Amino acid sequence: MLTINNLHISINGKEIIKGLSLEVNAGEVHAIMGPNGTGKSTLANVIAGKQGYDVTEGEITYMGKDIFELSTEERALEGIFLGFQYPVEIPGVSMTNFMRTAINEHRKYKGLDPLSAADFLKLMDEKRKLVEIQDKLKNRSVNEGFSGGEKKRNEIFQMALLEPKLAILDETDSGLDIDALKIVANGVNKLKTKDNATIVITHYQRLLDYIIPDFVHVLYDGKIVKSGGKELALELEEKGYEWLKKS
């Protein structure tokens, strides 16, 4: 589904990602772990299409297509979803209006008729239960005044509505208490199918108690320095990242 080959990325001339390769297939859950400032969020943003990064070398192919040929919105329409580390507040745009516009853009892309207001509300109602989002949030502006937990749940809620092929969850666990963490993880697990894939970016092992990864990669200084199964996460939790630096 996603193939990253020898990727190099710079911001303002400073190299952040220094030759990263990764292969993600349908049905897999990958966890990318690593200390702060190693390029985890950069990788997520580049896959989703954020501006301001220079790809100096390497390629990313998604479903057989060169990802850099696609705009941000085309990537989303092709099934890529980024769960933001810091979801953006958009005053004045209601959640309902925002998600209905998004859903209908996806439907249009697939050659389907737009969803009626009633059908959309029904769909919203069904999906919000998955992440236990309160009904009243749908009338509020996107993320405005949401608590940290509500914002993260809202990301998973949007993911549930858009049903992506490839979901990248950037530090979705940060700022969550244990109950919220369970809800978010539970949402992600329920959305998992054999046809979609998830990349979980996290700092701590904690989230991986609830979202069980098939593969764990350690990102350090712009490169994947170690890959393994879920047991690698436990090892990291125990020993910290220091032992990897030495090796």
Place this chain on the structure above:
Amino acid sequence: MLIRVKKQESRIMEISLQNKILKLFTENKEKIFRNDPLEIMKLRKKAISEFERIGFPTTTIETWRDTDIKKVLSQDFSFYFEPIKEKIDIDKIFQCEVPAFDTNIISLYNGWYTYKDSPLFTLPNGTIIGSFARALKEFPDLVIRHYNKYAKAKTDGFKALNTAFAQDGIFIYVPDNVEAYKTIQMVNILNKEDNLFVQNRNLVIVGKNSKLSLVHCDDSHNHRSSFTNTVTEIFINEGASVDHYKLQNLNNNTTLINSTFFHQEANSNLSSFAITLNGGLVRNDAHIKLNGKGGNADIYGLYLVDREQHIDNQVHIDHAEPNCTSNELFKGILDDHASAVFNGHVLVRKDSQQTNAYQTNRNILLTDKATVNTKPFLEIYADDVKCSHGATVGQLDDDALFYIKSRGISEHNAKLLLMYAFAAEVINKISIQPLKDRIDDLVKKRLRGELAICDQCVLHCKDQEKNINFEIDMSKV
């Protein structure tokens, strides 16, 4: 100066500069103003000498620094001192398309009050609505008691010019304790083949504890240059409330100088909106005097301008008495080479304790050629007050754009969502639901670029062509 006398004996004069206007006054005052009451004539003479002294504002005056009218004044304009005689079907021109918006529509056509039945009518509750010129004849005492009492502005050449020349406009009188009431819609339409210079004078008197909603629409129906210099005085007596909306949707060759003077007595309430969707050069001066305790004024503005358009909003709030509140929120989106000015001046006098005054002006510039000059300004002499002011000028938020696009929404729609959200803060303050829905719709159309202004107006932007298509019933020939 050219003076041509037309068949209908209306005088057309092409003018361009101050001295030509002065000459016009001297040469025509006996004929044009001969029926005016003495008091009005005195005011005219005083005003014309004031205009002679100060002339048109130039950019050397602080409040005109960023609005240069030299170029528009260099054009040739026609003055009419009598209504232009032509057949118009008012119902066809003024079909209001706001669904479920039940209003009393009154209209000025090329600067003159137009009517079907009567130039001045009295409703069962005692409210008088109609032509200012006619009101001056029928109710001279009432008019003179209020006329030119509130339009006080230092060194305002346009106001002086208006007082010197204005002959007609809208007159509204609401007696005391009149509540439930249909919205009055004042429509000012320009549609003439020469470049008109129009000077209206509107007077609105709202009695104690009464309520009035007033929608003031300025529209043009052709592409000609025109210059409108309107002065409106609105007196709001104790405990009364006024909901006031100015909607401006004019062609790009239009100049509109719109001065509104609100005089508020104790415990009165005002909410006023200036919504500019299109216009060549638009200047809105709102002067609010809070002249009694417990008064409240909410002054809102929204401007969406592009191409070479220029919009200037000036708000002067005079907290002359204690315990009053004023709140200003002006927001604008500027595209292409458009320019905007905001000057908010709040004056809190020495004894006006417990004043609350808030001022906000926010702007989004869509290009690096668009400009905004904003100056929120507080002048406070009392010590027990709560005042704040703020202004921002920025672009659409890149992080928000990325967030929206990452959900599969196109760049174009993402920008529309953000711009609409920005404008909606002002639209949401509109309390008349059908009007709010209509303006909401117009703003969306404007943002989508669907509102081709020149041929359309706020009132019937869907089927103008149908309106002017006369069908002849052959069976009756």
